[in-house]
Amino acid sequence: MSLPVILLGAGGHAKVVLDVLLLLNRKVLGVCDPQLASNGVSAWRSFPVLGADEEILNYSPSSIELANGVGSMPGSHLRRNLYKLFVKKGYRFTTLVHPTAVLGSGVSLGHGTQVMAGSIVQADCYIGDNTILNTAVRIDHDGYIGQHAHLAPGAVACGGVVVEEGAHIGPGSILIQGISVGVEAVVGAGTVVIRNVPSHHFQTGQPPRQAKSII
Template identity: 55%
Template sequence: MSDEAARPLPLVILGAGGHAKVLVSVARALHLDIQGVCDPQLHRSGQSQWRGLPVLGDDVALSLIAPASILLVNGIGQTVGGVARRKLYEQFSGQGYRFATLVHPSAWVDPDVVLGEGVQVMAGAIVQADSHIGCNTIINTRAAIDHDCSVGQHAHIAPGATLCGGVTVADRCFVGSGATIIQGIEIGEDAVVGAGAVVVRHLPANQRVLGSKGRIANVPDSHQEGSE
């Protein structure tokens, strides 16, 4: 195989909020080529540079770039109940674009772990043997995923959260900062584990567990969208 064929494709970052800033740092730590950033707000403001990167335009600018020539990086962060990140992934996946799977050099991911397309594993995170992480999921800074865990698609394991062995977290779940889920627990689709919560029993779909005492409540139908 030639050096050119083996070279990773250049990246295009989608979004320019706080989460995107962290992903630029991850890509640079991996010595990857970043072609530029697409962000509607930067485009409207007329900015030509962001964090030393060219502003390529809004999302429409991607139509000028062949899908096979780049990998996208989903720079939209995941908020509780937010759908912007998932919709962006589904929109461009449907157009034939692929999303980069990024693992910070300081993270530990066991060789037997399966990472889906577009997974982002941040600095200091740990993902242990025989775990499976679904597409477009964030394993954030210093989160710990122990052996035989399964995390679904479009989920967010926030900074400092811990999943003990054999935990199942379904699609579109949000596990807050510093939360702990003990071994063997199942978290249903669209459920929310609040920051600092300790989960010692199964959490049904569309439910929220709050605080160290594990109070369970329904997840509201809609949430305020964040910009990151």
């Protein structure tokens, strides 16, 4: 029997996470959000606002699971910090897989991983803790995605790609086979990555090439 869930955050990503929870028939006790709480808001999307994040401490770690509704953007560590804070206190973040997502054989998902609508993860991939595979992400065989990473909507990782901890892969980007993206690296939207991206680097676009006749 699944434990009831408290959702952290009430922004755009939280809306998507809540939808997945409801599709999976998870019991949602409410949402914790500091801004809503400070503004005296009592309900969000028909669910009670329980208070700020510290309200979670009134629940035993054995009685609930948490869902991380905080999004992930380059340069922001709020999602990661919340995850680490509550894991250290003994709480567990639920792993969510949208019913329309496809997981191949041998796929391993970490704690708190979120696989969103229409995503495909092929055979023998590893997805780390607290990582987001956003809407319609494609990861081919033998991929490794480190913890706290974010593959934004429509990102594609071909076979054997490595994305290290905290990296951000922008929407619609493509990582060709065997590419490595380093720790905290950022790949811009729509970028086709044909060379390894070092840790803490930003990769976007490609050098323009002269058009060639195909006849």
